[in-house]
Amino acid sequence: VRRQVLACVDCNNFYVSCERVFNPKLARAPVVVLSNNDGCVISRSEEAKALGVPMGAPFFSVRSLCEAQGIAVFSSNYALYGDMSRRVMETLERFTPEIDLYSIDEAFLDLSQLTDDALVETGREMRATVLRWTGVPVSVGVAPTKTLAKLGATIAKRSPKSRGVVNLTNARHAEYALARTPVRDVWNIGRHLAKRLTTAGIDTALQLRDADERALSRRMSVGVGRTIFELRGVSCLPLAVCKPTRKSVVCSRSFGRSVETRAELCESVAFYVSRAAEKLRRDKLAATVLVVFVSTGRFGEDQYSNSAVLSLPVPTNFTPELIRYARRGVGRIYREGLRYKKAGVMLFGLARASNSQGGLFDKVDRGRADRLMQMLDQVNARMGAETLRYAAAGLRRDWRMLCERRSPCYTTRWDELLILRLPRG
DNA sequence: TCTGGGGTCCTAGGACCC
């Protein structure tokens, strides 16, 4: 078997770090970033963690704590985080083309070509380079499998002594780390599995590694079996250097206020369809199934949620056509007298846009439709998102989600560039 | 005596990840 060494590079509280890059006053201050619609806390600086802000806490429940402690609070700014992610990943790509971009703030790199004594040094160099070029601090774990590398990165993040890099290629070091890791902290062991494992007497990652793999595969899931092998240093999760094309596109939002009329619901759904269709076209895909869904709040009275599935006769990414079907879908599931809090669309059955099969009775001139969408996308790319948009997606849109504490899009909008004032003299 | 093996699809919901 060929020796494999992977690095997991994980950005430290990524969204908070992005905000800090352009706002040095936040450097050692407590900072949190909220989810869409200013709903929950989804990123916390170490200082905010120390002040007792829990991950995932609804903002209303920690709002007074934030105010009392002077914690800086930001709405999500995905334009900024997406662009910063691109910079981090492009920096990492300088180290090796064998890189698996796992999420907005994480990547796995193949370091099998390096000798053992070069591993930690390379990890430190990656860390220093990303910090210097992008301003984002990262943690690095090095190990023979993804699961162990990920664990290494988590430990690196928590222990200052590691200076950001943890090497678990050595079997004794790995065993030491596994013995001190609760099973719930293992990648792909979530809340439910952790509970079932603890009930079965498996509390640490080391106990999981040494458990009966066949029995647990059968009793829990094949995923658990894979995790056990991964903890033993036997790779089951290959490096995905070439991502397979996506299988679905989703666009949905909670409303900033509740929505009751069919007209406004249609408007919002048309807006989500426009965004979803843009994603399709960016990936050169076309959809054959459209799902529209609506729901009231999850916590109050009068709960309702429903969805409508519409099959599209010809694979399409043509916005007005998708809007037509989506409105039909809303008509099927809309109930009067309810306070809707969320709506969205999903697209499935994705095929490559170029070689889609035409329909015998197709009424749309596909050539013209493609040219129109291409023009629309070009104008919006050049002049700013939504310079051209469909009126069906609403003009006022006062149902839009809250984002009252959003930072400027420092890196993606000319009118929001950071302005520096130099001191005199 | 002795009755294959490997694959896909279906469905809705659940689990997991960030």
Next chain:
DNA sequence: TCTGGGGTCCTAGGACCC
């Protein structure tokens, strides 16, 4: 008053295919 969004994979048993 106020609780995110976008993904992937797995499950289970039967139907169906070669």
